[in-house]
Amino acid sequence: MVLPAVLLFAAFHTFPALQGIYYSFTNWNGISLDYEFVGLKNYLNLFKDTVVKDSYIFTFKFAVAASILVNIISLAVAIGLNAKIKGRNFFRAVYFLPNVLSVLIVGFIFNFFFTNILPDLGEKYKIEFLAGNILGNADLAWIGILLVFVWQACAFNVILYLSGLQTVSTELYEASSLDGANAWQQFWKITFPVIAPFFTINMVLSMKNSLMVFDQIVAMTAGGPGYSTTSIALLIYNGGFSGGEFAYQSANAVIYFIVIMVISVIQLKFLQKREMDM
Template identity: 65%
Template sequence: MRKNRSTFYLMVIPAVILFFTFHTFPVLMGVFYSFTNWNGLSQTYHLVGFKNYVNVFKDSNVYHAYWFTFKFAILTTIIVNIISLSVAMGLNSRIKLKNTFRAVYFLPNILSILIVGFIFNYFFSNILPDMFTKIGMSSMAFNILGRQEWAWVGIVIVTVWQATAFNIILYLAGLQTIPADLYEASSLDGAGKWKEFWHITFPMIAPFFTINMVLAMKSFLQAFDQIVALTQGGPAKATMSISYLIFTDGFQGGSFAYQSANAVLYFIVIVVISIIQLKILQRREMSLQ
């Protein structure tokens, strides 16, 4: 028994040390620096208390980044879950080559969002305008990433294309837990597909819906790679997300301590949103059962 316990500690302690060294300790240092005026480069700094936190609430750039990030995250979460559930229900039905289609739909999840973003960047800036020019639609022959009113659309398209794959897999797992007897009984009662969805399918996969909504929202609130690859926050900061603002101003703009405070606040915001989502969606699960 004692030997097994020592083996357990030998296996766990190195992982705990690595996790603390490369995750917990940097986070704690970031929280500490948020109370200083360190620019990220100099050897000296001074404690300034909550000055950085107060200034964050006065910064119009921060408000704009929050507004864009929330709009992007909410819209993308809704679109991803609608498409994912629709595709999963199609793949779960009795269609030919459905295993092949499952593999094809999962491929985007394997690719890095950064690589996908660079590919779509070339598509939006070169291929798409040329295609519209050749078919005589010159009014649409422009790079949407270069227009303030259209750049967000390109980011949403790329994010949805890449993120849908993971949600499809989770919904498929949920759909396969539904007993076929329920659908057979509903068909005997004359229930249509729409009633089957609202009274059988959706209530039975409610826990999977909760997981997908929470994970998707959390992921999209941290949008970074797609911004880097597609717009770099432009044009005119129209697509500046919170994560990208923290990176550019903190590591490149000499505002490390200030953006550390912004990061701490944003971490709290994400945690609060995730908890609220879980509470609301879990309450809905109970009402559907």
């Protein structure tokens, strides 16, 4: 019963990945049948390419900011939704809704919002900050993408944090209240240690997803203005499939895979050690 799934996974995932590693040692442009082995030339050239370097800097900056915001907002919303309020199941469904929407469609909608609606409102009400198109500003475009990414990413993280909060016994809160603990002390000494495994999962997943940001950028800025919002994933896609750099960007993808794997392993080890220390 498992064999068909294994064969499909190997055919559409493992084999293409191994092919990409193979082509990374060649000079194939992705179209012609002729290519030569160039050894480590592609990998060495990556470290000299300023466009690649800038893409890595942008991606890491974006990933750090997104991971922090996603987890802070998600945890705060989850705590609010976990409270005994009327209609909390309705609000849980509302907060999860962004997770089921198409990322590209959401990106196109917000592209229109930032490009047309906000500037019109800024001009109408004489708000200078809103009058300009944020996506057309090389220094601010990434913030627009960040807002959309965080809004959509929080939906899944909220559900995970809600699951964690369900494991916290109310008796612990009652006992701490009798001892005079305030809300912050209860959170830091009771809630957070109990949900630490969920925090670990959310941090690793949010960092990994942030590093792989692609759809929002395609829909909102296409990597511009210039290369100011070009993530590594977008650079690999554009260079590999339309820029005649298939082998070169295959090498970039291999390096990128190693970077994400190393970051994820370091995160897991550090955060799991922190769980044990709590």
